[in-house]
């Protein structure tokens with residue numbers, strides 16, 4: 001379950017029921033200040049709550065002082081193998097230090113870093129990676145990699161507690177999605193410190209995003225995980241942030257900017273949906289309001305399943321309709337659909353309400369009714385889905401009767417979900 005303890009990295013709360021924090025890591029040489037600061041500003045604009053920078057050399061520690069001072073978001077120093085760099089990063093004002101206690105040179109050196117972190121009030125992330133477990137766990141790793149990862153993490157937690165240090169979060173990372181899921185589930189049962197989630201070396205923007213969505217999405221849906229980083233093979237760290245946000249938005253854990261929904265298209269498609277959806281997605285990036293925008297490839301079904309969308313478009317040959325919350329707003333020539341949609345969204349961005357011109361709305365409603373009537377008998381994917389839903393509801397009624405006799409299994413939906421209470425608690 002979600003961690004009970006909370007730490008603060010800079011001003012960002014992690015764990016203890018706080019909204020899941022999005023973090024990423026710069027891909028620049030940290031000592032290259034202009035490039036590093038440029039990337040940090042980009043990831044902050046994309047919505048990163050925290051940023052991590054690699055600190056493998058003394059030059060990087062020097063740069064860290066300036067980075068910490070100028071960064072718009074808290075900065076985590078990523079240290080491997082060299083405890084002296086960890087001490088210097090704390091002195092440089094890093095908001096958090098990430099290290100793997102297994103590769104820093106033994107418990108004495110870990111103790112020195114902990115002592116300095118305690119004195120400075122700097123939290124730490126202690127990380128365990130599948131590729132770098134302590135020697136005494138190598139045999140266990142071969143027979144039970146999940147147990148080996150969890151044991152290593154629990155041993156490091158015990159070491160921190162022996163040092164009377166509790167201001168840390170923990171990560172277990174693996175290139176294996178199933179092992180990441182299983183080990184974090186087990187770890188969440190054994191410790192109550194905040195958990196950082198990620199899939200190591202997940203891959204390209206395409207495959208890495210999918211692996212991360214499956215692995216991290218599964219854990220987050222269980223209520224496990226307090227901060228996430230998506231690791232993608234791209235020099236554009238802001239892409240990682242965008243993927244992290246899509247995962248959180250899809251689970252309704254956090255809101256940020258518009259949500260685009262679009263039909264999958266089929267043979268009834270009436271316009272160049274690929275181009276239109278791509279353009280709408282690109283233009284929506286400039287908006288902050290968490291509105292839902294729908295794109296339907298034809299008006300055959302009416303507004304149907306997109307009736308809850310704040311704004312939407314649907315098309316027929318030559319003409320199309322801009323609608324809002326189930327009601328037509330305007331009928332427009334097809335080539336103007338996207339621009340008129342954004343005129344409406346822009347108006348909403350200023351006034352925070354949907355403005356309806358009654359004459360145009362009723363012209364749109366007449367047009368829509370005509371298209372629906374022309375295609376009344378067609379079995380579209382949406383109509384088939386509606387029929388299936390109606391059939392399922394009938395079965396539901398039967399099940400309701402049965403449940404009076406037999407108890408039903410626990411439900412997992414938006415209200416019953418373990419993440420329900422954590423939704424939308426921070427913009």
Ligand code: SF4
Nearest residue numbers: 263265266269297298
């Ligand atoms: S029938 Fe449905 S899936 Fe096909 S184009 Fe129309 S809205 Fe899209």
